[in-house]
Amino acid sequence: MTIVHTDEIFSCEVSVCSCPGSDSSDWHLDLLRQRLFPASISKPKTAFTFDVLDHFLIDALECKTSAMSFYQKLKRFTNNAFLERVPDRYRELMRVSQLWRDLKHRKWFGLGHDMEQDPGDGGLALFCPACPQPGVNLPADWKVQYDRDTVMRQYVIDGNFTAQHMKMNKPELDVALSDGKGFMVAEVPYQSHLKQYLDSKEVSVYRSWSLLTDQLAINAANINKSNLQSTGIGATAHAWHGCFIPHSVVDFQKGER
Secondary structure: OEEEOOOOEEEOOOOOOOOOOOOHHHHHHHHHHOOEEEOOOOOOOEEEEHHHHHHHHHHHHHHOOOHHHHHHHHHHHHOOOOHHHOOOOHHHHHHHHHHHHHHHHHHHOOOOOOOOOOOOOOOOOOOOOOOOOEOOOEOOOHHHHOOHHHHOOOEEEEEEOOOOEEOOOOHHHOOOOOOOOOOEOOHHHHHHHHHHOOOOOOOOOOOOHHHHHHHHHHHHHOOOOOOEEEOEEEEEEEOOOOOEOOOOEEEEOOOOO
């Protein structure tokens, strides 16, 4: 079996437990008990240590390290002179890291031992901790103690037209593990909403050079690009603290559509 660790990729012999009462079909659970995450459930040939998965999660978050760059680093740790002699487990790292991240999120939100419980829309994303929330950071009689303007939430909506995403060659292979459970909205209801939406063209009235340049930017964003899955991204955030609202981030299909 090929083991991927934080400073080396190596092979070792692993024997299936044949003790009385053991089930050979569940030996991937034995690997998990030893802090080894198997790349597959049925007859795994590759396993990643919990430490290397945690390292990749932090590297991707803080250093914006891609999976390819991270695995190339591990290959150089293993054999810096002959990289081609190191087993290629990049595809397995992509799959296992997504499973690891999803399991981590469910554990952090108290769902690690209850797989049947549905987190709900946005249930795996943190709401702004500083905003007024009844039952969280407001007293029971908050309606009496505070006036409406003090506890009122304010939101802002903004978009980024440069965060483009190209269409996949095989979109059926892109399986969502927590669709709509985080900051992004659920895909199927969102696409159903877009099919019912009718495009409306804006009337251009130029009174200054700045308005003209703004309209040109909008027209450029509204150009239909058939090779793109999304032409940008839009989100709702708290006006005071800048935290995104769970289940409120969407992909733009054509400009601001």
